[in-house]
Amino acid sequence: MENSDIIHTFLHPKSVAVIGASKKLAKGGFRITTNLITNNFKGKVYLVNPNAKGNLYNLEFKKSILDIEDDIDIAIFYVPNRFIPHLLEECIEKGVKGAIIEASGFEEVGSKGLELKKKLIEITDNFTKIRILGPNCMGLSTFIGDSDSEQKEAFFSGFGPFSTFKRGNIGLISQSGMLNGGYLMHIMTQYPHLGFRYSCSIGNKTDISELEFLEYMLSDDTVNVIAIYLESFKDPRKFIELCKKAKSMPNKTIILLRGGVTSQGQKATRSHTGSMAENARLIQGIIKQSGVIYVNNFYELFQFARSFSIMYKTGQAFPKKGNVSFLAGSGGAGTLIADLTMIHGLKLPILHDKTYSVLVEVFPEWMPPNRFAFVDIWPAMEKAMMRREKPEVVLSRVYKALIEDPNVEGIFNMLFCSKQFNALNDIDELIKVAEKSPKPFYFWLVGEAKEVQRISDQLGKHNILDFPSLEDMVKNFKTLVQNSNNFIN
Amino acid sequence: MENSDIIHTFLHPKSVAVIGASKKLAKGGFRITTNLITNNFKGKVYLVNPNAKGNLYNLEFKKSILDIEDDIDIAIFYVPNRFIPHLLEECIEKGVKGAIIEASGFEEVGSKGLELKKKLIEITDNFTKIRILGPNCMGLSTFIGDSDSEQKEAFFSGFGPFSTFKRGNIGLISQSGMLNGGYLMHIMTQYPHLGFRYSCSIGNKTDISELEFLEYMLSDDTVNVIAIYLESFKDPRKFIELCKKAKSMPNKTIILLRGGVTSQGQKATRSHTGSMAENARLIQGIIKQSGVIYVNNFYELFQFARSFSIMYKTGQAFPKKGNVSFLAGSGGAGTLIADLTMIHGLKLPILHDKTYSVLVEVFPEWMPPNRFAFVDIWPAMEKAMMRREKPEVVLSRVYKALIEDPNVEGIFNMLFCSKQFNALNDIDELIKVAEKSPKPFYFWLVGEAKEVQRISDQLGKHNILDFPSLEDMVKNFKTLVQNSNNFIN
Numbered sequence: 001m002e003n004s005d006i007i008h009t010f011l012h013p014k015s016v017a018v019i020g021a022s023k024k025l026a027k028g029g030f031r032i033t034t035n036l037i038t039n040n041f042k043g044k045v046y047l048v049n050p051n052a053k054g055n056l057y058n059l060e061f062k063k064s065i066l067d068i069e070d071d072i073d074i075a076i077f078y079v080p081n082r083f084i085p086h087l088l089e090e091c092i093e094k095g096v097k098g099a100i101i102e103a104s105g106f107e108e109v110g111s112k113g114l115e116l117k118k119k120l121i122e123i124t125d126n127f128t129k130i131r132i133l134g135p136n137c138m139g140l141s142t143f144i145g146d147s148d149s150e151q152k153e154a155f156f157s158g159f160g161p162f163s164t165f166k167r168g169n170i171g172l173i174s175q176s177g178m179l180n181g182g183y184l185m186h187i188m189t190q191y192p193h194l195g196f197r198y199s200c201s202i203g204n205k206t207d208i209s210e211l212e213f214l215e216y217m218l219s220d221d222t223v224n225v226i227a228i229y230l231e232s233f234k235d236p237r238k239f240i241e242l243c244k245k246a247k248s249m250p251n252k253t254i255i256l257l258r259g260g261v262t263s264q265g266q267k268a269t270r271s272h273t274g275s276m277a278e279n280a281r282l283i284q285g286i287i288k289q290s291g292v293i294y295v296n297n298f299y300e301l302f303q304f305a306r307s308f309s310i311m312y313k314t315g316q317a318f319p320k321k322g323n324v325s326f327l328a329g330s331g332g333a334g335t336l337i338a339d340l341t342m343i344h345g346l347k348l349p350i351l352h353d354k355t356y357s358v359l360v361e362v363f364p365e366w367m368p369p370n371r372f373a374f375v376d377i378w379p380a381m382e383k384a385m386m387r388r389e390k391p392e393v394v395l396s397r398v399y400k401a402l403i404e405d406p407n408v409e410g411i412f413n414m415l416f417c418s419k420q421f422n423a424l425n426d427i428d429e430l431i432k433v434a435e436k437s438p439k440p441f442y443f444w445l446v447g448e449a450k451e452v453q454r455i456s457d458q459l460g461k462h463n464i465l466d467f468p469s470l471e472d473m474v475k476n477f478k479t480l481v482q483n484s485n486n487f488i489n
Numbered sequence: 490m491e492n493s494d495i496i497h498t499f500l501h502p503k504s505v506a507v508i509g510a511s512k513k514l515a516k517g518g519f520r521i522t523t524n525l526i527t528n529n530f531k532g533k534v535y536l537v538n539p540n541a542k543g544n545l546y547n548l549e550f551k552k553s554i555l556d557i558e559d560d561i562d563i564a565i566f567y568v569p570n571r572f573i574p575h576l577l578e579e580c581i582e583k584g585v586k587g588a589i590i591e592a593s594g595f596e597e598v599g600s601k602g603l604e605l606k607k608k609l610i611e612i613t614d615n616f617t618k619i620r621i622l623g624p625n626c627m628g629l630s631t632f633i634g635d636s637d638s639e640q641k642e643a644f645f646s647g648f649g650p651f652s653t654f655k656r657g658n659i660g661l662i663s664q665s666g667m668l669n670g671g672y673l674m675h676i677m678t679q680y681p682h683l684g685f686r687y688s689c690s691i692g693n694k695t696d697i698s699e700l701e702f703l704e705y706m707l708s709d710d711t712v713n714v715i716a717i718y719l720e721s722f723k724d725p726r727k728f729i730e731l732c733k734k735a736k737s738m739p740n741k742t743i744i745l746l747r748g749g750v751t752s753q754g755q756k757a758t759r760s761h762t763g764s765m766a767e768n769a770r771l772i773q774g775i776i777k778q779s780g781v782i783y784v785n786n787f788y789e790l791f792q793f794a795r796s797f798s799i800m801y802k803t804g805q806a807f808p809k810k811g812n813v814s815f816l817a818g819s820g821g822a823g824t825l826i827a828d829l830t831m832i833h834g835l836k837l838p839i840l841h842d843k844t845y846s847v848l849v850e851v852f853p854e855w856m857p858p859n860r861f862a863f864v865d866i867w868p869a870m871e872k873a874m875m876r877r878e879k880p881e882v883v884l885s886r887v888y889k890a891l892i893e894d895p896n897v898e899g900i901f902n903m904l905f906c907s908k909q910f911n912a913l914n915d916i917d918e919l920i921k922v923a924e925k926s927p928k929p930f931y932f933w934l935v936g937e938a939k940e941v942q943r944i945s946d947q948l949g950k951h952n953i954l955d956f957p958s959l960e961d962m963v964k965n966f967k968t969l970v971q972n973s974n975n976f977i978n
Contacts, residue, residue: 026874104856104868105855105856108820109855109856109857112855161907161909174821175821176819176820176821176822176824177819177821178818178819178820178821178822178935179821182819182905182907182935182936183935185907185936185937186935186936186937186938186941189936189937189938189939190938190941229821231821231824257825259821259824259825259828260824260827260828261828262827262828262831262832263831264827264828264830264831264836264837265824265825265827265828265831266827267827267861267863268820268823268824268826268827268837268859268863269820269824269827271820271823271859271863271865272820272821272823272824272865296829296832296960297825297829297958297959297960298822298825298958298959299957299958299959299960329667330665330666330667330671331597331665331667331757331758331760331761331762332663332664332665332666332667332668332718332720332748332761333665333667333787334757334760334761335665335720335748335749335754335757335758335761336746336748336754336786336787337757338749338751338753338754338755338756338757338758339748339749339750339751339753339754340785340786341753342751342752342753342754343751343785347753348753348757366594366598366601367593367594367598368598370757370760372756374757374760376760376761379593385515416671418650418671418674420650446667446671446672446675447671447674447675447678448674448675448678449675449678449679450678452675452679468788468957469786469787469788470786470787470788471785471786471788
């Protein structure tokens with residue numbers, strides 16, 4: 001079986017068996033079954049548990065996988081690891097194509113676990129008789145239709161409860177199951193409009209690794225952004241090769257977080273996935289050669305993934321020079337953004353004559369506008385209020401001028417959010433302009449926390465991003481420029 | 490009048506006059522009056538506006554400050570700047586001690602504004618006849634009693650609407666009015682249990698500057714943490730002297746953010762507060778000599794202030810070596826925290842024998858615990874569930890062991906928040922242990938956004954901090970160590 005075929009089967013199975021399915025609410029086998037059924041997985045689902053009686057979701061429990069008449073694509077194991085060798089032999093006998101093993105307790109726990117791993121290799125004849133994902137993983141997820149729509153559908157094989165999701169263009173490959181479970185849920189509920197396509201937890205990657213999924217996602221047009229967390233490289237040469245291939249493609253961005261880059265981190269890694277220490281310099285070399293976007297923590301991994309996701313989704317132009325403009329009602333924020341952009345290699349360029357002439361019109365005489373791309377909009381707001389003009393009309397004019405300015409590649413906007421300041425809260429008008437921007441249009445929302453949350457949701461609905469700090473805005477824009485520069489080289 | 494006396498009068502006036510008070514809702518003079526009255530300012534309030542008729546909040550409008558019979562401590566100006574010289578002369582005649590001038594349009598707008606500034610100096614005889622705060626500022630705030638209590642009381646002289654606050658031990662001195670207004674509101678609504686004592690907006694600091702407020706806060710026992718944003722140093726020598734003095738005091742920490750440290754930032758600064766460019770090296774030298782905690786953006790300024798605030802409020806011990814432990818249900822998070830701590834100069838030390846023996850008891854045989862201070866608690870949770878023990882009982886035991894461990898100076902804890910995972914959601918038990926910790930006890934909450942918010946609020950109520958990322962936890966703990974190290978030197 002070709003790599004792409006077996007990975008396709010793992011991510012889009014036609015039939016699955018949950019080995020260790022259970023009616024007990026606290027059991028992983030119950031939650032896996034629940035995730036499959038309640039998220040409208042369209043493949044066939046079979047439950048295997050010799051000790052369970054009766055039905056679950058109208059499905060009968062089978063004593064053994066051998067009792068199932070249909071063909072089974074994928075077996076999802078949630079059983080104590082001592083039972084795995086025998087059950088795996090049955091799967092091979094049944095002709096199951098792949099097994100997802102979520103239990104831990106293999107090489108990461110020392111000699112006893114290593115023996116178990118050896119047994120897996122023996123039984124599967126070095127993974128030729130059946131392919132294995134894991135062990136020590138959180139399974140795979142494929143998001144097919146948004147959870148809040150009538151098309152709700154997902155294949156979700158992990159044991160963490162999952163019910164809210166949007167389908168999108170991000171593929172996740174992670175050696176930490178937490179990223180595929182709790183953290184993904186965190187991101188999906190924090191940014192309810194951010195969509196994912198796949199979430200692949202590779203665990204100890206005894207057989208299938210990051211490489212097979214990466215290769216698959218490069219050839220899958222539904223994925224634009226591939227976010228990866230690794231504690232070891234299965235095959236650095238192959239990894240670099242795939243990353244370089246991605247860079248020659250116009251619709252793919254790889255973002256990598258590598259755990260275990262320090263000696264202290266490697267100590268922790270060993271007890272986690274049993275990964276062997278890799279030389280820190282070697283790791284740096286691999287990252288550099290691969291040319292991927294490299295990040296330092298989970299937070300940045302998902303923030304950057306979000307930024308790239310929106311670029312591909314909206315078709316906005318990637319900035320090439322790092323020329324950004326900043327619109328704010330605060331001189332202090334302007335000073336800091338000027339510092340931060342310069343520190344991070346971005347520029348506040350000189351505005352085009354046309355933009356400047358718009359600013360001169362909306363600014364009062366006693367407080368003329370800047371020529372460079374920091375627009376302290378407060379005086380213009382005051383002038384508008386004195387003339388009884390709507391502030392959002394003035395803001396929209398300035399937005400449009402900045403969007404059309406050939407010297408500007410992106411727009412940062414600080415927005416004050418307050419129920420009491422109603423004038424600035426009717427932001428439908430502003431969203432209309434911002435969502436049409438062919439350049440990245442980022443918001444920094446300041447004010448009452450509840451209003452900030454409300455407006456952030458509204459922006460998200462229209463594919464407009466907001467960030468919790470000026471520095472986050474700068475870093476996220478910078479990474480777009482880096483991607484673009486890499487692209488040219 | 491001594492510096493401390495005049496600053497005391499500015500921050501705790503017995504009587505104020507709002508010059509430019511208005512009944513029109515959109516006017517700053519209306520909002521200032523509203524802020525004073527609705528926040529229960531206990532001093533006397535007088536309204537001055539020759540064009541206004543009738544009453545506002547049962548207060549009569551006076552044509553001129555000279556029509557008021559009582560003595561006036563502070564006049565708060567909200568009028569176009571061309572009227573200021575004449576009105577200021579009247580204040581001097583009346584014997585007003587200080588004036589807060591919020592209007593902009595002085596040296597930051599060029600020659601016309603410079604003339605106006607000269608006039609202020611002439612009229613006040615170089616600020617000997619009356620002291621001036623601003624111009625181009627957002628006024629002063631003193632928080633006296635929490636807004637959600639019967640003791641609700643604040644002196645709030647800014648024109649941004651303000652209604653929610655907690656009194657605490659943080660004093661803010663800022664050259665960006667946005668920090669004293671919208672951003673402070675943002676922080677206060679985002680962290681509703683975080684308290685402030687003063688918020689001082691110094692604007693162009695034509696007369697009174699950061700120095701007078703800093704000196705005052707050093708001698709005011711209600712302030713422990715002084716957060717400062719500056720675009721220029723009024724007198725570097727004096728600033729360094731005061732910062733050094735703070736370092737010899739056991740209950741003061743100064744955190745500084747400096748805007749305009751790059752050439753691009755200085756360009757923005759000039760158009761903001763009219764500050765003259767300072768040599769970047771000189772700035773670095775001043776920061777270094779002052780020995781303050783230095784930060785790079787607004788976000789960090791308030792995050793660090795929050796961390797120090799809690800240290801003083803709870804009396805927790807400052808870490809000296811940077812030895813921290815991490816408790817998580819995720820090996821990946823453990824690997825990353827191990828990397829991040831090492832990168833930032835912290836350590837995951839070897840646990841004390843007593844702690845280790847507790848871990849050995851709660852961990853299953855097939856997955857023994859680490860000796861070093863990363864505790865992947867998941868196997869212990871599984872064991873607990875198999876034995877039908879409450880997970881929070883096991884967690885509490887581990888918390889207590891870590892808190893008592895002499896090798897550990899602080900505890901980081903990742904907590905999964907989900908309505909469906911009820912077992913881990915009854916966190917009252919955990920809070921009981923964590924809030925008694927004599928060492929910093931930080932949470933990283935992961936899971937459903939609403940649950941994260943709910944638990945974050947609960948933690949905040951008990952003076953326990955949570956952070957949005959692992960890196961934030963590490964950086965905030967590190968800054969406590971830096972403070973402690975500075976302290977020793």
